[in-house]
Amino acid sequence: MSNTATDKPIFQLHVSEQDGAKVFHLEGRLMDQQQADHLMTVLDKHLEGSEGVHVILDMAHLLYMNSTGLNIMISVLTRTRKAGGQVLLAGMSHGVRQLFVVTKLDTGFPILGSVDQALAKLRA
Numbered sequence: 001m002s003n004t005a006t007d008k009p010i011f012q013l014h015v016s017e018q019d020g021a022k023v024f025h026l027e028g029r030l031m032d033q034q035q036a037d038h039l040m041t042v043l044d045k046h047l048e049g050s051e052g053v054h055v056i057l058d059m060a061h062l063l064y065m066n067s068t069g070l071n072i073m074i075s076v077l078t079r080t081r082k083a084g085g086q087v088l089l090a091g092m093s094h095g096v097r098q099l100f101v102v103t104k105l106d107t108g109f110p111i112l113g114s115v116d117q118a119l120a121k122l123r124a
Helices: 033-047 067-082 094-102 115-123
Strands: 011-018 021-030 054-065 087-090
Touching: 011 033, 021 033, 021 067, 021 115, 033 067, 054 067, 054 094, 054 115, 067 087, 087 115
Parallel strands: 021 054, 054 087
Antiparallel strands: 011 021
16 A cells, blocks of 8 residues: 555654764655654764764655654754754655755755765764
8 A cells, every 4th residue: 555645644663873973864745743853862962971972864755844853843943953962864755855945944054965064064
């Protein structure tokens, strides 16, 4: 059975560590407050007691995001910067990237083609 726009959105998140950066792998559709709260709880857990933690949001499998998702991206950026780290976005689909362009948020976030490119930027 395939998902349609009216199906309950499925959002999945898992975190890995690569070259000292926390990589948040986002999958599915990020569009409601419950999903947003989950993402922020996980982020806070990974930032807790750490300074200078860099976060890469791997969006290669993020199919859709709405204004709730954009607000979460801003919160991730704010919290990570307060902890002395950087946020980079990687692997964004064309549709999600257009949302960033239209809202001009593409000027506030480094957007890279892949997690590997984001890691290389952090090493540079």
